[in-house]
Amino acid sequence: MITFxxxxxxxxxxxxxxxxxxxxxxxxxxxxxxxxxxxWMNMLLIGVxxxxxxxxxxxxxxxxxxxxxxxxxxxxxxxxxAQRILxxxxxxxxxxxxxxxxxLIFPFIFSLxxxxxxxxxxxxxxxxLGLNIVVGLAGLLDLGYVAFYAVGAYAYALLNYHFxxxxxxxxxxxxxxxxxxxILLGFPVLRLRGDYLAIVTLGFGEIIxxxxxxxxxxxxxxxxxxxxxxxxxxxxxxxLHAATIYIYYIMIGLCLFTIFVVNRxxxxxxxxxxxxxxxxxxxxxxxxxDKAKTKLTAFSLGATWAGMSGVVFAAKTTFVNPASFTIxxxxxxxxxxxxxxxxxxxxxxxxxxxxxxxxEYLRAFSEYRMLAFGVLLVVMMVFRPGGLIPNVRRxxxxxxxxxxxxx
Amino acid sequence: MDxxxxxxxGGLTRxxxxxxxxxxxxxxxxxxxxxxxxxxxxYMIGAFTALIxxxxxxxxxxxxxxxxxxxxxxxxxYSAAYGYTVEKIAYKPLRNAxxxxxxxxxxxxxxxxxxxxxxxxxxxxxxxxxxxxxFEFMEPYAHIIGSTEIVILITTAIVMVLLxxxxxxxxIGKAMRAASQDKTMSMLVGINVDRVISVTFVVGSATAAxxxxxxxxxxxxxxxxxxxxxxxKAFVAAVLGGIGSIPGAVLGxxxxxxxxxxxxxxxxxxxxxxFAFLFLVLILIFRPAGILGRSEKHKV
Numbered sequence: 001m002i003t004f005x006x007x008x009x010x011x012x013x014x015x016x017x018x019x020x021x022x023x024x025x026x027x028x029x030x031x032x033x034x035x036x037x038x039x040w041m042n043m044l045l046i047g048v049x050x051x052x053x054x055x056x057x058x059x060x061x062x063x064x065x066x067x068x069x070x071x072x073x074x075x076x077x078x079x080x081x082a083q084r085i086l087x088x089x090x091x092x093x094x095x096x097x098x099x100x101x102x103x104l105i106f107p108f109i110f111s112l113x114x115x116x117x118x119x120x121x122x123x124x125x126x127x128x129l130g131l132n133i134v135v136g137l138a139g140l141l142d143l144g145y146v147a148f149y150a151v152g153a154y155a156y157a158l159l160n161y162h163f164x165x166x167x168x169x170x171x172x173x174x175x176x177x178x179x180x181x182x183i184l185l186g187f188p189v190l191r192l193r194g195d196y197l198a199i200v201t202l203g204f205g206e207i208i209x210x211x212x213x214x215x216x217x218x219x220x221x222x223x224x225x226x227x228x229x230x231x232x233x234x235x236x237x238x239x240l241h242a243a244t245i246y247i248y249y250i251m252i253g254l255c256l257f258t259i260f261v262v263n264r265x266x267x268x269x270x271x272x273x274x275x276x277x278x279x280x281x282x283x284x285x286x287x288x289x290d291k292a293k294t295k296l297t298a299f300s301l302g303a304t305w306a307g308m309s310g311v312v313f314a315a316k317t318t319f320v321n322p323a324s325f326t327i328x329x330x331x332x333x334x335x336x337x338x339x340x341x342x343x344x345x346x347x348x349x350x351x352x353x354x355x356x357x358x359x360e361y362l363r364a365f366s367e368y369r370m371l372a373f374g375v376l377l378v379v380m381m382v383f384r385p386g387g388l389i390p391n392v393r394r395x396x397x398x399x400x401x402x403x404x405x406x407x
Numbered sequence: 408m409d410x411x412x413x414x415x416x417g418g419l420t421r422x423x424x425x426x427x428x429x430x431x432x433x434x435x436x437x438x439x440x441x442x443x444x445x446x447x448x449x450y451m452i453g454a455f456t457a458l459i460x461x462x463x464x465x466x467x468x469x470x471x472x473x474x475x476x477x478x479x480x481x482x483x484x485y486s487a488a489y490g491y492t493v494e495k496i497a498y499k500p501l502r503n504a505x506x507x508x509x510x511x512x513x514x515x516x517x518x519x520x521x522x523x524x525x526x527x528x529x530x531x532x533x534x535x536x537x538x539x540x541x542f543e544f545m546e547p548y549a550h551i552i553g554s555t556e557i558v559i560l561i562t563t564a565i566v567m568v569l570l571x572x573x574x575x576x577x578x579i580g581k582a583m584r585a586a587s588q589d590k591t592m593s594m595l596v597g598i599n600v601d602r603v604i605s606v607t608f609v610v611g612s613a614t615a616a617x618x619x620x621x622x623x624x625x626x627x628x629x630x631x632x633x634x635x636x637x638x639x640k641a642f643v644a645a646v647l648g649g650i651g652s653i654p655g656a657v658l659g660x661x662x663x664x665x666x667x668x669x670x671x672x673x674x675x676x677x678x679x680x681x682f683a684f685l686f687l688v689l690i691l692i693f694r695p696a697g698i699l700g701r702s703e704k705h706k707v
Contacts, residue, residue, distance in 0.1 A: 020488055023481075024455060024527045029462035036463055042527075061500065141507055143514075188692050195442040195510060196691060199642055203684030214677040331518060338511055371522035377515025381508045382500045 010054040017050035018043055060383050103252055107245040115248050119316055121356040122251040123309045128336040128348040129258045130305030135334065136343035136391070137271060138298035139278025141198040143330050144185065144205025148178045148303040150212065150325035152310020157225040157320045158218075167231035171311050178307020182300035190292050205330055212322040224321025228314050247316050254312065258305055262345055265301065274298055275343075328370065335373050338380050341387025350389055413552075414672040415665070420556045420625070422664025423563035427618030428641035429648075429656040430570060431490075431611025437587040437651040438607050441506070444513035445493050446615060447638015448520035451631065453486035453616030454623040455524060458535055465536075475538040475624075483616045489520075490612025491605055499601070517635070524631040532630045535623040555625045562621060566614055567657060574653065579606055587651070636680065643687045649697025658698060 025046060028037040107115045127149060134142045152174035159165040159173065185204050189197050212219045219225075230243040231250065238246055265271045273294045276284040285291050314320050332355065340351025359369045380387065428450055435443045457478040464474045497516040501509045539555045574580035585593040586603045594600050622637070623629045640663065648659025663683060670682045690697065 016492075020485070020492060021527075023459045023485060024452070024524060027459050027463065028528060029459055029533075036466055064500075135507075139507060141510055188688050191695055192691060195436075195440075195506070196646065196695070198510060199442065199639065199646070200684075200688055200691060202639065203643075203687055207681050207684050210678065210681050328518075331514060334511070334514070367526065368522075370518060371526060374515045374517070374519030374522060377518065378497050378512045381504070381512040381515070382497075385504060385508050 006055065006058065009058070010051050013054040014047045014051035018047045021046050064383060107248050112241055112244055115244050116316075117357065117360050119244070119248050119251050119312075121353055122248075122255050123313055123316075124333065124336060124356045125255050125349050125352040126251075126258050126305050126309040126312075127333045128340065128352045129255075129262050129345065130302045130309070131333050132302075132337050132343065132345070132348045133262065133265070133274070133305075134298050134302035135337050136341075136348070137266065137278065138274040138295065138302075140295065140298060141195075142201045142299075142302070143198050143327065143334070144201035144203070144208075145302070145306060145333055146325045146327070146329040147185075147205040147208040148181055148306035149310040149313070149329070150208055150320075150322070151177050151181050151303075152307035153314040153320045153324070154212065154219060154225075154310075155307070156311040156314040157228050160228055161225060167229070167311070167315050171308060174307040174311035175304045176307070178303040178305070178310070179300040181307075182303030183296055185303075186296040186299035190295055202327060202330075205325075205327055209322050209325050209327075212325070219322070222322060224319060224323075226319045228318045228320070230318060231315050244316075247312065251312060254308065259345060259349075266343075266345070270294065270297055332373065335377060338377060339388060341390045344387060344389050344391035347387045347389035347391070351387070410672070414668045416552045416556065417672075418665035418668030419661065420559050420664070421668055422644075422661035423560055424618050424622045424625075424637075424660075425641045425644045425664055426657045426660035427563055427566060427614050427621070428637060429645040429660050430567075430653065431615045432642050432645045433648075433650055433653060433656040434583070434607050434611045436645070438583060438604055439498070439502075441498065441509050442513060442642065443493075443498075443608075443611075444510070444638070445497070445516040445520055446611065447634035447636075447641070448517050448524075449486050449490050449493070449612045449634070450615040450619040450637060451629070451634030452489050452520065452524065453482040453612075453619035454535070454629045454633065455528065455631075456485045456616075457482040457620045457623065458533060458629060461536060461538070471538050478538075479617065479620050482620050483613045486612045486616030486619070487609040490608040490615075493520075494605060494608040499604075517638075521631050521635065528631065530631065532628045534628050535626070537627060538624055555621075559621045559625060562617065566617060570610070570614065571653065573610070579603065583607060640680075640683050643683050646687060646697055647690050649699040652697070652699045655697055655699035662698075 022043065025042040026039050028039065029035070030037075106118060110118075127145070130148075131142065131145050134140050134145070155174045155177050156167065156170045159170050165173075185201065189200050192200060213222050215221075230238065231246060232238065233246060273284070273289045276287065276289060277291065277294050277298075281291065284294075313324075317324075336351040336355050337348055338351075339347075339355060340349070341347030355373075359366055365372075428446065431446050431449075432443060435441065435446070460478040460481045461474055464477065469477075493516055497512045498509060501512055537555060539558050574583060582593065582598045582603045583606070585596070585598055586600050590600055593603075619634075623633075641660070644660040644663045645656045646659070647663060648655030648657065650656075663686065666686055667679060667682055671679050
């Protein structure tokens with residue numbers, strides 16, 4: 001029920017926001033021509049909008065508080081829907097088969113344009129899964145992830161330009177270079193905690209971009225490198241259409257490979273060490289886990305995927321320049337991981353598909369994309385820090401064991 | 408020698424601007440141990456508000472000194488209001504959540520505020536009028552240091568003295584110091600920690616707004632993106648001096664200002680931003696606690 005108190009609160013909120021957004025939303029100046037434009041309509045919108053949003057916000061905050069109380073009271077832990085479906089083989093096997101067939105025939109049903117968008121989305125799936133290792137599993141907030149992506153893309157562009165190496169030769173080289181740069185970044189930041197790490201990695205990403213922009217002899221500066229060949233099939237050069245379909249299948253293959261490896265890594269000794277590191281660094285060291293080694297492997301294994309997807313990106317667009325590798329790219333990838341659910345492979349895939357495909361089909365709202373991403377990050381963290389499809393902790397259950405009193 | 412002096416004073420000006428922003432970072436970090444990523448955006452909003460107010464006042468035909476004062480005051484009020492609101496929306500619900508959550512929420516807020524100004528205003532660079540008159544007594548030194556730079560230096564000094572007095576001698580300052588040492592304990596002795604955090608955000612945002620107005624007037628143009636890089640550099644300065652320490656933030660800012668000024672003056676201006684980041688990496692490798700910071704022991 002909405003009480004009088006809540007209405008009073010909502011009115012206060014809306015008045016406050018009308019005051020707050022007054023200069024920026026209502027007045028628009030043109031200092032060159034000395035014209036001031038008054039947009040009173042916006043003020044009305046803000047007032048009504050914040051009045052309504054205030055109810056929604058408080059409703060969810062209350063629900064969240066109730067939820068935590070319930071959890072503290074020892075209520076049964078509910079398993080998320082996605083995980084319940086996954087645990088039933090009868091449901092998830094046919095679903096997987098249908099999805100697999102859909103993915104296989106996709107390029108033959110839809111147009112070239114759609115296939116291209118799908119390739120982009122798959123590249124982001126791979127980037128998301130890579131960053132998921134660093135942020136989701138090891139808990140190291142990396143804001144310079146795009147640097148490794150740039151390393152991969154430039155590796156293909158430059159090696160092809162100077163030495164004529166083919167796509168398939170550069171793919172492992174790109175992965176190796178990504179891993180090397182991951183270690184290179186990892187060393188200085190070994191001792192840093194969360195926030196410092198975020199800033200240093202951000203700086204690292206920017207350094208790589210600024211170097212690419214300014215070192216003309218090496219990277220051809222802001223104009224970038226054009227005419228990068230698309231991958232060829234056994235030495236046959238394909239037409240544009242065929243090449244796109246070919247890249248699509250390469251990406252499907254690479255994504256499956258990534259999912260397989262990340263899934264295996266997650267349950268391995270090193271994967272469990274990452275999770276322990278995320279939960280508590282000091283306790284983790286006390287348990288005899290080598291902190292330096294664990295962090296470095298997280299950085300380098302995370303960067304490997306970015307290096308590989310960078311190579312595919314260069315082959316897909318046939319053109320690279322530093323403008324494709326700004327800090328915002330890193331933040332979009334972070335959004336993917338956060339939206340999907342940190343540490344959850346299924347979540348990250350869903351997150352990438354939603355975040356990359358949705359703006360493509362909602363072109364009319366494309367200018368609001370980054371605004372929405374910002375809101376998304378805050379709202380997800382406040383209300384659903386686990387993401388859309390949260391990761392489920394591996395737990396051992398003692399079922400059918402009755403407790404015996406100790407004598 | 409003149410060139411050296413010019414670079415030296417240029418670095419000093421740059422450093423004092425960084426200091427005004429870095430103080431907000433360091434105060435907030437001292438209390439809630441969170442990098443307020445949106446701090447640079449608050450600075451940008453301060454500058455934008457000032458520009459809007461100036462444009463409106465120019466149409467009404469007001470003289471420059473009064474305009475500077477009014478625009479400055481309104482910018483400070485609005486920045487403080489934004490700082491307060493940002494804290495209430497993005498950080499307060501996450502007080503007990505893992506640090507990573509609060510950090511991601513802060514990045515989201517920064518992204519939101521940038522695009523909010525971009526969409527509501529413009530993505531172009533807007534010219535910002537220089538409001539500081541040329542002082543006559545400065546004529547002989549005009550080739551080394553301009554009037555705006557003098558105003559920046561003096562304002563920064565005044566703000567810092569006021570801030571030190573606030574923290575050392577007032578009740579709220581004492582409460583801030585207590586809360587930064589131990590939040591639970593200060594709650595037990597009757598300090599309203601939520602209010603202290605709000606006040607910290609308000610004060611930090613207000614100093615950032617002063618910096619925003621001054622540097623916009625000095626550089627002569629602003630757009631929605633100026634806050635981000637300035638914010639990052641101010642953070643580097645705060646880390647350099649030892650985050651959480653107020654004299655450290657000021658010292659770090661001056662060192663960073665000089666480094667950038669001399670490096671761009673004598674080496675190359677293309678890599679201006681690289682120097683700041685390289686400096687940060689080196690500091691963190693050799694002295695993670697910063698110059699004046701104390702290294703903390705962490706317990707499980």
